[in-house]
Amino acid sequence: MTVYGLWTGKRWSYWCALSLPILIAVINATFVLLYASAPQPLEIDYSVDLAYTVFSIFWIVVYWKYLRLYPVKAFLNVAQ
16 A cells, blocks of 8 residues: 555655654564573574674665655655
């Protein structure tokens, strides 16, 4: 739904799209904390992949910065 709104220039899609990186960051942080705090008797063999976490954060920042550009905001009618 957000993609449709962004593609067609709907104003509401801008706010939905800005909330996605925040949601993704919270989910990634939750997984990191859960795997890091798992007790040894559970024998969870998943290691937190630092490269994946850094890669995710990088793309979240790129996505957020792109949405904050003036031409994007003007297209979606949210320019201030």
